[in-house]
Amino acid sequence: MGTPLGNFIRAKRDSIQPESLGLPERGHRRSPGLRRLDLATRGGISVEYLTRIEQGRDRNPSTAVINALADALSLSPSERTHLRYLAKITGDRCSADFRPAPPPRRVRPSVLTTLRLLEPGIAIVTNRLGDVLAHTGGYESVTSGTGLLDTDLPNLTRYVFTDPRARTFFTDWDDIADEQAFDLWLAPSLENLEWLTAELTPMAGPDLTRRLNRHVVPRRGVLRLYHPAGHELRLLRETLELPADAQQLVVFLPADEQTAEAIDQLHRRPHGRLRSIS
Known part of the structure:
Protein backbone atom coordinates (compact mmCIF):
# COMPACT_ATOMS: atom_id res chain seq x y z
CA MET A 1 0.00 0.00 0.00
CA ARG A 93 1.18 7.34 11.02
CA CYS A 94 3.60 4.47 11.47
CA SER A 95 3.62 5.14 15.20
CA ALA A 96 1.36 3.07 17.43
CA ASP A 97 0.77 6.24 19.46
CA PHE A 98 -0.65 8.14 16.48
CA ARG A 99 -4.25 9.09 17.25
CA PRO A 100 -5.43 11.84 14.89
CA ALA A 101 -8.07 14.02 16.50
CA PRO A 102 -10.71 16.01 14.68
CA PRO A 103 -9.90 19.72 14.42
CA PRO A 104 -11.69 21.98 16.91
CA ARG A 105 -14.80 23.75 15.68
CA ARG A 106 -14.92 26.36 18.44
CA VAL A 107 -13.66 29.81 17.44
CA ARG A 108 -11.93 31.73 20.21
CA PRO A 109 -13.71 34.90 21.42
CA SER A 110 -10.72 37.07 20.48
CA VAL A 111 -10.88 35.77 16.91
CA LEU A 112 -14.60 36.55 16.76
CA THR A 113 -13.83 40.04 18.03
CA THR A 114 -11.31 40.40 15.21
CA LEU A 115 -14.00 39.40 12.71
CA ARG A 116 -16.33 42.08 14.10
CA LEU A 117 -13.63 44.68 13.60
CA LEU A 118 -13.39 43.63 9.96
CA GLU A 119 -17.07 44.37 9.24
CA PRO A 120 -18.37 45.21 6.69
CA GLY A 121 -15.39 43.48 5.12
CA ILE A 122 -15.40 39.97 3.72
CA ALA A 123 -13.77 37.43 6.04
CA ILE A 124 -14.18 33.90 7.33
CA VAL A 125 -12.65 31.52 9.86
CA THR A 126 -12.15 28.08 8.38
CA ASN A 127 -10.02 24.97 8.76
CA ARG A 128 -8.18 22.65 6.38
CA LEU A 129 -11.27 20.50 5.98
CA GLY A 130 -13.15 23.46 4.52
CA ASP A 131 -15.52 23.98 7.46
CA VAL A 132 -16.76 27.58 7.58
CA LEU A 133 -16.65 28.15 11.34
CA ALA A 134 -17.48 31.87 11.43
CA HIS A 135 -17.97 34.65 8.91
CA THR A 136 -18.73 38.32 8.60
CA GLY A 137 -21.92 39.75 7.19
CA GLY A 138 -19.80 40.92 4.26
CA TYR A 139 -18.95 37.32 3.42
CA GLU A 140 -22.62 36.40 3.61
CA SER A 141 -23.51 39.18 1.19
CA VAL A 142 -20.92 38.03 -1.35
CA THR A 143 -22.09 34.39 -1.15
CA SER A 144 -25.83 35.09 -0.98
CA GLY A 145 -27.83 33.05 -3.44
CA THR A 146 -25.02 30.58 -4.10
CA GLY A 147 -26.08 27.92 -1.58
CA LEU A 148 -22.71 27.94 0.17
CA LEU A 149 -24.08 28.98 3.56
CA ASP A 150 -27.46 27.29 3.29
CA THR A 151 -26.59 24.35 5.58
CA ASP A 152 -26.25 24.37 9.36
CA LEU A 153 -22.58 23.30 9.04
CA PRO A 154 -21.34 24.85 5.79
CA ASN A 155 -18.24 23.26 4.29
CA LEU A 156 -16.36 24.71 1.32
CA THR A 157 -14.91 21.39 0.22
CA ARG A 158 -18.29 19.68 0.13
CA TYR A 159 -19.79 22.66 -1.66
CA VAL A 160 -17.09 22.84 -4.33
CA PHE A 161 -17.28 19.14 -5.19
CA THR A 162 -20.96 18.33 -4.74
CA ASP A 163 -23.05 21.45 -5.44
CA PRO A 164 -23.50 22.22 -9.18
CA ARG A 165 -23.84 25.92 -8.36
CA ALA A 166 -20.19 26.00 -7.30
CA ARG A 167 -19.03 25.54 -10.90
CA THR A 168 -20.75 28.78 -11.83
CA PHE A 169 -19.95 30.72 -8.66
CA PHE A 170 -16.21 29.93 -8.84
CA THR A 171 -15.12 31.12 -12.28
CA ASP A 172 -11.88 29.13 -12.02
CA TRP A 173 -13.53 26.06 -10.54
CA ASP A 174 -10.66 23.69 -11.39
CA ASP A 175 -8.17 25.83 -9.50
CA ILE A 176 -10.44 26.08 -6.46
CA ALA A 177 -11.01 22.31 -6.53
CA ASP A 178 -7.23 21.82 -6.53
CA GLU A 179 -6.94 24.08 -3.48
CA GLN A 180 -9.65 22.33 -1.49
CA ALA A 181 -8.30 18.86 -2.25
CA PHE A 182 -4.74 19.88 -1.41
CA ASP A 183 -5.76 21.39 1.92
CA LEU A 184 -7.24 18.05 3.01
CA TRP A 185 -3.66 16.74 3.22
CA LEU A 186 -2.89 19.50 5.72
CA ALA A 187 -5.82 18.58 7.94
CA PRO A 188 -4.75 17.00 11.25
CA SER A 189 -7.14 14.07 11.02
CA LEU A 190 -7.27 12.99 7.39
CA GLU A 191 -7.02 9.28 8.16
CA ASN A 192 -10.08 9.05 10.39
CA LEU A 193 -12.47 11.40 8.63
CA GLU A 194 -15.71 9.47 8.38
CA TRP A 195 -17.35 12.24 6.38
CA LEU A 196 -14.51 12.12 3.83
CA THR A 197 -14.67 8.39 3.20
CA ALA A 198 -18.36 7.76 3.79
CA GLU A 199 -19.93 10.92 2.40
CA LEU A 200 -17.70 13.23 0.42
CA THR A 201 -15.60 10.84 -1.65
CA PRO A 202 -18.54 8.79 -3.03
CA MET A 203 -20.43 11.95 -3.98
CA ALA A 204 -17.45 13.86 -5.37
CA GLY A 205 -16.06 10.86 -7.25
CA PRO A 206 -12.94 11.15 -9.41
CA ASP A 207 -12.96 14.97 -9.33
CA LEU A 208 -11.76 14.70 -5.73
CA THR A 209 -9.79 11.43 -5.66
CA ARG A 210 -7.76 12.33 -8.74
CA ARG A 211 -6.70 15.61 -7.15
CA LEU A 212 -5.88 13.99 -3.82
CA ASN A 213 -3.55 11.54 -5.51
CA ARG A 214 -1.85 14.16 -7.72
CA HIS A 215 -0.68 16.34 -4.80
CA VAL A 216 -0.63 19.46 -6.97
CA VAL A 217 0.48 22.47 -4.93
CA PRO A 218 -2.12 25.15 -5.81
CA ARG A 219 -1.21 28.61 -7.07
CA ARG A 220 -3.86 30.47 -5.04
CA GLY A 221 -4.09 33.47 -7.35
CA VAL A 222 -6.86 36.04 -7.60
CA LEU A 223 -10.21 34.53 -6.63
CA ARG A 224 -12.77 35.12 -9.39
CA LEU A 225 -16.45 34.80 -8.53
CA TYR A 226 -19.65 35.16 -10.53
CA HIS A 227 -22.40 36.26 -8.16
CA PRO A 228 -25.99 35.21 -8.99
CA ALA A 229 -26.94 38.90 -9.04
CA GLY A 230 -24.76 39.27 -12.14
CA HIS A 231 -21.63 40.71 -10.55
CA GLU A 232 -18.18 39.51 -11.58
CA LEU A 233 -15.86 39.76 -8.59
CA ARG A 234 -12.06 39.57 -8.37
CA LEU A 235 -10.76 39.15 -4.83
CA LEU A 236 -7.33 39.02 -3.26
CA ARG A 237 -6.93 36.68 -0.29
CA GLU A 238 -4.87 37.30 2.83
CA THR A 239 -4.65 34.34 5.23
CA LEU A 240 -3.73 34.57 8.90
CA GLU A 241 -2.81 31.17 10.31
CA LEU A 242 -4.12 30.30 13.78
CA PRO A 243 -1.85 27.31 14.49
CA ALA A 244 -3.03 26.73 18.07
CA ASP A 245 -6.56 26.21 16.75
CA ALA A 246 -5.71 24.50 13.44
CA GLN A 247 -7.75 27.28 11.82
CA GLN A 248 -7.23 30.16 9.40
CA LEU A 249 -8.66 33.67 9.26
CA VAL A 250 -9.09 34.56 5.60
CA VAL A 251 -9.75 38.15 4.51
CA PHE A 252 -10.96 38.88 0.97
CA LEU A 253 -10.09 42.23 -0.60
CA PRO A 254 -11.35 43.70 -3.89
CA ALA A 255 -8.68 43.39 -6.57
CA ASP A 256 -10.02 46.29 -8.65
CA GLU A 257 -12.41 49.23 -8.54
CA GLN A 258 -15.15 47.38 -10.42
CA THR A 259 -15.18 44.68 -7.76
CA ALA A 260 -15.21 47.27 -4.96
CA GLU A 261 -18.27 48.92 -6.49
CA ALA A 262 -20.03 45.58 -6.94
CA ILE A 263 -19.34 44.66 -3.31
CA ASP A 264 -20.82 47.98 -2.18
CA GLN A 265 -23.99 47.13 -4.08
CA LEU A 266 -24.13 43.67 -2.52
CA HIS A 267 -23.62 45.17 0.96
CA ARG A 268 -26.74 47.29 0.45
CA ARG A 269 -28.81 44.13 -0.05
CA PRO A 270 -30.36 42.60 3.10
CA HIS A 271 -27.96 40.14 4.73
CA GLY A 272 -27.05 38.71 8.12
CA ARG A 273 -24.48 39.74 10.67
CA LEU A 274 -21.37 38.06 12.06
CA ARG A 275 -22.05 34.40 12.62
CA SER A 276 -20.13 31.74 14.51
CA ILE A 277 -21.02 28.16 13.65
CA SER A 278 -20.41 25.67 16.46
Missing part, protein backbone atom coordinates in the same frame (compact mmCIF):
# COMPACT_ATOMS: atom_id res chain seq x y z
CA GLY A 2 1.36 3.39 -0.94
CA THR A 3 1.76 6.43 1.30
CA PRO A 4 1.12 10.14 0.71
CA LEU A 5 4.90 10.62 0.55
CA GLY A 6 5.45 7.83 -1.97
CA ASN A 7 2.49 8.92 -4.08
CA PHE A 8 3.77 12.49 -4.27
CA ILE A 9 7.29 11.45 -5.29
CA ARG A 10 5.92 9.11 -7.94
CA ALA A 11 3.53 11.77 -9.28
CA LYS A 12 6.32 14.35 -9.53
CA ARG A 13 8.67 11.83 -11.17
CA ASP A 14 6.03 10.95 -13.77
CA SER A 15 5.45 14.63 -14.56
CA ILE A 16 9.10 15.49 -15.28
CA GLN A 17 10.56 15.16 -18.76
CA PRO A 18 14.20 13.96 -18.58
CA GLU A 19 15.40 16.59 -21.04
CA SER A 20 14.15 19.36 -18.71
CA LEU A 21 16.82 18.23 -16.24
CA GLY A 22 19.52 17.95 -18.87
CA LEU A 23 19.28 14.16 -19.07
CA PRO A 24 19.64 12.37 -22.43
CA GLU A 25 16.62 10.94 -24.22
CA ARG A 26 16.61 7.17 -23.72
CA GLY A 27 14.17 6.20 -26.44
CA HIS A 28 10.68 4.75 -26.05
CA ARG A 29 9.50 4.16 -22.48
CA ARG A 30 6.52 2.25 -21.14
CA SER A 31 5.62 5.08 -18.75
CA PRO A 32 6.05 8.87 -18.95
CA GLY A 33 8.41 11.00 -16.96
CA LEU A 34 11.66 10.42 -15.14
CA ARG A 35 12.93 6.87 -14.64
CA ARG A 36 13.55 5.62 -11.11
CA LEU A 37 17.18 5.06 -12.04
CA ASP A 38 17.62 8.69 -13.07
CA LEU A 39 15.95 10.05 -9.92
CA ALA A 40 17.86 7.69 -7.64
CA THR A 41 21.15 8.67 -9.28
CA ARG A 42 20.40 12.39 -8.96
CA GLY A 43 19.38 11.88 -5.31
CA GLY A 44 22.37 9.73 -4.39
CA ILE A 45 20.29 6.75 -3.25
CA SER A 46 19.77 3.26 -4.61
CA VAL A 47 16.93 2.39 -6.99
CA GLU A 48 15.82 -0.29 -4.53
CA TYR A 49 15.54 2.27 -1.71
CA LEU A 50 13.62 4.72 -3.91
CA THR A 51 11.26 1.90 -4.87
CA ARG A 52 10.61 1.11 -1.20
CA ILE A 53 9.79 4.78 -0.50
CA GLU A 54 7.44 5.08 -3.48
CA GLN A 55 5.65 1.84 -2.64
CA GLY A 56 5.29 2.71 1.05
CA ARG A 57 7.59 -0.04 2.32
CA ASP A 58 9.94 2.53 3.86
CA ARG A 59 8.00 5.20 5.73
CA ASN A 60 10.77 6.94 7.64
CA PRO A 61 13.39 8.29 5.21
CA SER A 62 15.88 10.63 6.82
CA THR A 63 15.79 14.40 6.46
CA ALA A 64 18.92 14.15 4.30
CA VAL A 65 17.17 11.77 1.90
CA ILE A 66 14.07 13.99 1.73
CA ASN A 67 16.22 17.03 0.94
CA ALA A 68 18.20 15.08 -1.66
CA LEU A 69 14.98 13.98 -3.39
CA ALA A 70 13.67 17.57 -3.32
CA ASP A 71 16.86 18.70 -5.04
CA ALA A 72 16.75 15.83 -7.52
CA LEU A 73 13.16 16.65 -8.47
CA SER A 74 13.92 20.41 -8.66
CA LEU A 75 10.96 21.17 -6.41
CA SER A 76 9.72 24.69 -5.88
CA PRO A 77 9.79 26.10 -2.32
CA SER A 78 6.09 25.33 -1.81
CA GLU A 79 6.55 21.80 -3.14
CA ARG A 80 9.52 21.27 -0.81
CA THR A 81 7.38 22.33 2.13
CA HIS A 82 4.69 19.88 1.07
CA LEU A 83 7.25 17.07 0.64
CA ARG A 84 8.58 17.63 4.17
CA TYR A 85 5.04 17.70 5.53
CA LEU A 86 4.15 14.42 3.80
CA ALA A 87 7.33 12.83 5.17
CA LYS A 88 6.30 13.88 8.67
CA ILE A 89 2.74 12.60 8.53
CA THR A 90 3.84 9.39 6.82
CA GLY A 91 6.27 8.76 9.67
CA ASP A 92 3.76 9.77 12.33
Whole structure:
Protein backbone atom coordinates (compact mmCIF):
# COMPACT_ATOMS: atom_id res chain seq x y z
CA MET A 1 0.00 0.00 0.00
CA GLY A 2 1.36 3.39 -0.94
CA THR A 3 1.76 6.43 1.30
CA PRO A 4 1.12 10.14 0.71
CA LEU A 5 4.90 10.62 0.55
CA GLY A 6 5.45 7.83 -1.97
CA ASN A 7 2.49 8.92 -4.08
CA PHE A 8 3.77 12.49 -4.27
CA ILE A 9 7.29 11.45 -5.29
CA ARG A 10 5.92 9.11 -7.94
CA ALA A 11 3.53 11.77 -9.28
CA LYS A 12 6.32 14.35 -9.53
CA ARG A 13 8.67 11.83 -11.17
CA ASP A 14 6.03 10.95 -13.77
CA SER A 15 5.45 14.63 -14.56
CA ILE A 16 9.10 15.49 -15.28
CA GLN A 17 10.56 15.16 -18.76
CA PRO A 18 14.20 13.96 -18.58
CA GLU A 19 15.40 16.59 -21.04
CA SER A 20 14.15 19.36 -18.71
CA LEU A 21 16.82 18.23 -16.24
CA GLY A 22 19.52 17.95 -18.87
CA LEU A 23 19.28 14.16 -19.07
CA PRO A 24 19.64 12.37 -22.43
CA GLU A 25 16.62 10.94 -24.22
CA ARG A 26 16.61 7.17 -23.72
CA GLY A 27 14.17 6.20 -26.44
CA HIS A 28 10.68 4.75 -26.05
CA ARG A 29 9.50 4.16 -22.48
CA ARG A 30 6.52 2.25 -21.14
CA SER A 31 5.62 5.08 -18.75
CA PRO A 32 6.05 8.87 -18.95
CA GLY A 33 8.41 11.00 -16.96
CA LEU A 34 11.66 10.42 -15.14
CA ARG A 35 12.93 6.87 -14.64
CA ARG A 36 13.55 5.62 -11.11
CA LEU A 37 17.18 5.06 -12.04
CA ASP A 38 17.62 8.69 -13.07
CA LEU A 39 15.95 10.05 -9.92
CA ALA A 40 17.86 7.69 -7.64
CA THR A 41 21.15 8.67 -9.28
CA ARG A 42 20.40 12.39 -8.96
CA GLY A 43 19.38 11.88 -5.31
CA GLY A 44 22.37 9.73 -4.39
CA ILE A 45 20.29 6.75 -3.25
CA SER A 46 19.77 3.26 -4.61
CA VAL A 47 16.93 2.39 -6.99
CA GLU A 48 15.82 -0.29 -4.53
CA TYR A 49 15.54 2.27 -1.71
CA LEU A 50 13.62 4.72 -3.91
CA THR A 51 11.26 1.90 -4.87
CA ARG A 52 10.61 1.11 -1.20
CA ILE A 53 9.79 4.78 -0.50
CA GLU A 54 7.44 5.08 -3.48
CA GLN A 55 5.65 1.84 -2.64
CA GLY A 56 5.29 2.71 1.05
CA ARG A 57 7.59 -0.04 2.32
CA ASP A 58 9.94 2.53 3.86
CA ARG A 59 8.00 5.20 5.73
CA ASN A 60 10.77 6.94 7.64
CA PRO A 61 13.39 8.29 5.21
CA SER A 62 15.88 10.63 6.82
CA THR A 63 15.79 14.40 6.46
CA ALA A 64 18.92 14.15 4.30
CA VAL A 65 17.17 11.77 1.90
CA ILE A 66 14.07 13.99 1.73
CA ASN A 67 16.22 17.03 0.94
CA ALA A 68 18.20 15.08 -1.66
CA LEU A 69 14.98 13.98 -3.39
CA ALA A 70 13.67 17.57 -3.32
CA ASP A 71 16.86 18.70 -5.04
CA ALA A 72 16.75 15.83 -7.52
CA LEU A 73 13.16 16.65 -8.47
CA SER A 74 13.92 20.41 -8.66
CA LEU A 75 10.96 21.17 -6.41
CA SER A 76 9.72 24.69 -5.88
CA PRO A 77 9.79 26.10 -2.32
CA SER A 78 6.09 25.33 -1.81
CA GLU A 79 6.55 21.80 -3.14
CA ARG A 80 9.52 21.27 -0.81
CA THR A 81 7.38 22.33 2.13
CA HIS A 82 4.69 19.88 1.07
CA LEU A 83 7.25 17.07 0.64
CA ARG A 84 8.58 17.63 4.17
CA TYR A 85 5.04 17.70 5.53
CA LEU A 86 4.15 14.42 3.80
CA ALA A 87 7.33 12.83 5.17
CA LYS A 88 6.30 13.88 8.67
CA ILE A 89 2.74 12.60 8.53
CA THR A 90 3.84 9.39 6.82
CA GLY A 91 6.27 8.76 9.67
CA ASP A 92 3.76 9.77 12.33
CA ARG A 93 1.18 7.34 11.02
CA CYS A 94 3.60 4.47 11.47
CA SER A 95 3.62 5.14 15.20
CA ALA A 96 1.36 3.07 17.43
CA ASP A 97 0.77 6.24 19.46
CA PHE A 98 -0.65 8.14 16.48
CA ARG A 99 -4.25 9.09 17.25
CA PRO A 100 -5.43 11.84 14.89
CA ALA A 101 -8.07 14.02 16.50
CA PRO A 102 -10.71 16.01 14.68
CA PRO A 103 -9.90 19.72 14.42
CA PRO A 104 -11.69 21.98 16.91
CA ARG A 105 -14.80 23.75 15.68
CA ARG A 106 -14.92 26.36 18.44
CA VAL A 107 -13.66 29.81 17.44
CA ARG A 108 -11.93 31.73 20.21
CA PRO A 109 -13.71 34.90 21.42
CA SER A 110 -10.72 37.07 20.48
CA VAL A 111 -10.88 35.77 16.91
CA LEU A 112 -14.60 36.55 16.76
CA THR A 113 -13.83 40.04 18.03
CA THR A 114 -11.31 40.40 15.21
CA LEU A 115 -14.00 39.40 12.71
CA ARG A 116 -16.33 42.08 14.10
CA LEU A 117 -13.63 44.68 13.60
CA LEU A 118 -13.39 43.63 9.96
CA GLU A 119 -17.07 44.37 9.24
CA PRO A 120 -18.37 45.21 6.69
CA GLY A 121 -15.39 43.48 5.12
CA ILE A 122 -15.40 39.97 3.72
CA ALA A 123 -13.77 37.43 6.04
CA ILE A 124 -14.18 33.90 7.33
CA VAL A 125 -12.65 31.52 9.86
CA THR A 126 -12.15 28.08 8.38
CA ASN A 127 -10.02 24.97 8.76
CA ARG A 128 -8.18 22.65 6.38
CA LEU A 129 -11.27 20.50 5.98
CA GLY A 130 -13.15 23.46 4.52
CA ASP A 131 -15.52 23.98 7.46
CA VAL A 132 -16.76 27.58 7.58
CA LEU A 133 -16.65 28.15 11.34
CA ALA A 134 -17.48 31.87 11.43
CA HIS A 135 -17.97 34.65 8.91
CA THR A 136 -18.73 38.32 8.60
CA GLY A 137 -21.92 39.75 7.19
CA GLY A 138 -19.80 40.92 4.26
CA TYR A 139 -18.95 37.32 3.42
CA GLU A 140 -22.62 36.40 3.61
CA SER A 141 -23.51 39.18 1.19
CA VAL A 142 -20.92 38.03 -1.35
CA THR A 143 -22.09 34.39 -1.15
CA SER A 144 -25.83 35.09 -0.98
CA GLY A 145 -27.83 33.05 -3.44
CA THR A 146 -25.02 30.58 -4.10
CA GLY A 147 -26.08 27.92 -1.58
CA LEU A 148 -22.71 27.94 0.17
CA LEU A 149 -24.08 28.98 3.56
CA ASP A 150 -27.46 27.29 3.29
CA THR A 151 -26.59 24.35 5.58
CA ASP A 152 -26.25 24.37 9.36
CA LEU A 153 -22.58 23.30 9.04
CA PRO A 154 -21.34 24.85 5.79
CA ASN A 155 -18.24 23.26 4.29
CA LEU A 156 -16.36 24.71 1.32
CA THR A 157 -14.91 21.39 0.22
CA ARG A 158 -18.29 19.68 0.13
CA TYR A 159 -19.79 22.66 -1.66
CA VAL A 160 -17.09 22.84 -4.33
CA PHE A 161 -17.28 19.14 -5.19
CA THR A 162 -20.96 18.33 -4.74
CA ASP A 163 -23.05 21.45 -5.44
CA PRO A 164 -23.50 22.22 -9.18
CA ARG A 165 -23.84 25.92 -8.36
CA ALA A 166 -20.19 26.00 -7.30
CA ARG A 167 -19.03 25.54 -10.90
CA THR A 168 -20.75 28.78 -11.83
CA PHE A 169 -19.95 30.72 -8.66
CA PHE A 170 -16.21 29.93 -8.84
CA THR A 171 -15.12 31.12 -12.28
CA ASP A 172 -11.88 29.13 -12.02
CA TRP A 173 -13.53 26.06 -10.54
CA ASP A 174 -10.66 23.69 -11.39
CA ASP A 175 -8.17 25.83 -9.50
CA ILE A 176 -10.44 26.08 -6.46
CA ALA A 177 -11.01 22.31 -6.53
CA ASP A 178 -7.23 21.82 -6.53
CA GLU A 179 -6.94 24.08 -3.48
CA GLN A 180 -9.65 22.33 -1.49
CA ALA A 181 -8.30 18.86 -2.25
CA PHE A 182 -4.74 19.88 -1.41
CA ASP A 183 -5.76 21.39 1.92
CA LEU A 184 -7.24 18.05 3.01
CA TRP A 185 -3.66 16.74 3.22
CA LEU A 186 -2.89 19.50 5.72
CA ALA A 187 -5.82 18.58 7.94
CA PRO A 188 -4.75 17.00 11.25
CA SER A 189 -7.14 14.07 11.02
CA LEU A 190 -7.27 12.99 7.39
CA GLU A 191 -7.02 9.28 8.16
CA ASN A 192 -10.08 9.05 10.39
CA LEU A 193 -12.47 11.40 8.63
CA GLU A 194 -15.71 9.47 8.38
CA TRP A 195 -17.35 12.24 6.38
CA LEU A 196 -14.51 12.12 3.83
CA THR A 197 -14.67 8.39 3.20
CA ALA A 198 -18.36 7.76 3.79
CA GLU A 199 -19.93 10.92 2.40
CA LEU A 200 -17.70 13.23 0.42
CA THR A 201 -15.60 10.84 -1.65
CA PRO A 202 -18.54 8.79 -3.03
CA MET A 203 -20.43 11.95 -3.98
CA ALA A 204 -17.45 13.86 -5.37
CA GLY A 205 -16.06 10.86 -7.25
CA PRO A 206 -12.94 11.15 -9.41
CA ASP A 207 -12.96 14.97 -9.33
CA LEU A 208 -11.76 14.70 -5.73
CA THR A 209 -9.79 11.43 -5.66
CA ARG A 210 -7.76 12.33 -8.74
CA ARG A 211 -6.70 15.61 -7.15
CA LEU A 212 -5.88 13.99 -3.82
CA ASN A 213 -3.55 11.54 -5.51
CA ARG A 214 -1.85 14.16 -7.72
CA HIS A 215 -0.68 16.34 -4.80
CA VAL A 216 -0.63 19.46 -6.97
CA VAL A 217 0.48 22.47 -4.93
CA PRO A 218 -2.12 25.15 -5.81
CA ARG A 219 -1.21 28.61 -7.07
CA ARG A 220 -3.86 30.47 -5.04
CA GLY A 221 -4.09 33.47 -7.35
CA VAL A 222 -6.86 36.04 -7.60
CA LEU A 223 -10.21 34.53 -6.63
CA ARG A 224 -12.77 35.12 -9.39
CA LEU A 225 -16.45 34.80 -8.53
CA TYR A 226 -19.65 35.16 -10.53
CA HIS A 227 -22.40 36.26 -8.16
CA PRO A 228 -25.99 35.21 -8.99
CA ALA A 229 -26.94 38.90 -9.04
CA GLY A 230 -24.76 39.27 -12.14
CA HIS A 231 -21.63 40.71 -10.55
CA GLU A 232 -18.18 39.51 -11.58
CA LEU A 233 -15.86 39.76 -8.59
CA ARG A 234 -12.06 39.57 -8.37
CA LEU A 235 -10.76 39.15 -4.83
CA LEU A 236 -7.33 39.02 -3.26
CA ARG A 237 -6.93 36.68 -0.29
CA GLU A 238 -4.87 37.30 2.83
CA THR A 239 -4.65 34.34 5.23
CA LEU A 240 -3.73 34.57 8.90
CA GLU A 241 -2.81 31.17 10.31
CA LEU A 242 -4.12 30.30 13.78
CA PRO A 243 -1.85 27.31 14.49
CA ALA A 244 -3.03 26.73 18.07
CA ASP A 245 -6.56 26.21 16.75
CA ALA A 246 -5.71 24.50 13.44
CA GLN A 247 -7.75 27.28 11.82
CA GLN A 248 -7.23 30.16 9.40
CA LEU A 249 -8.66 33.67 9.26
CA VAL A 250 -9.09 34.56 5.60
CA VAL A 251 -9.75 38.15 4.51
CA PHE A 252 -10.96 38.88 0.97
CA LEU A 253 -10.09 42.23 -0.60
CA PRO A 254 -11.35 43.70 -3.89
CA ALA A 255 -8.68 43.39 -6.57
CA ASP A 256 -10.02 46.29 -8.65
CA GLU A 257 -12.41 49.23 -8.54
CA GLN A 258 -15.15 47.38 -10.42
CA THR A 259 -15.18 44.68 -7.76
CA ALA A 260 -15.21 47.27 -4.96
CA GLU A 261 -18.27 48.92 -6.49
CA ALA A 262 -20.03 45.58 -6.94
CA ILE A 263 -19.34 44.66 -3.31
CA ASP A 264 -20.82 47.98 -2.18
CA GLN A 265 -23.99 47.13 -4.08
CA LEU A 266 -24.13 43.67 -2.52
CA HIS A 267 -23.62 45.17 0.96
CA ARG A 268 -26.74 47.29 0.45
CA ARG A 269 -28.81 44.13 -0.05
CA PRO A 270 -30.36 42.60 3.10
CA HIS A 271 -27.96 40.14 4.73
CA GLY A 272 -27.05 38.71 8.12
CA ARG A 273 -24.48 39.74 10.67
CA LEU A 274 -21.37 38.06 12.06
CA ARG A 275 -22.05 34.40 12.62
CA SER A 276 -20.13 31.74 14.51
CA ILE A 277 -21.02 28.16 13.65
CA SER A 278 -20.41 25.67 16.46
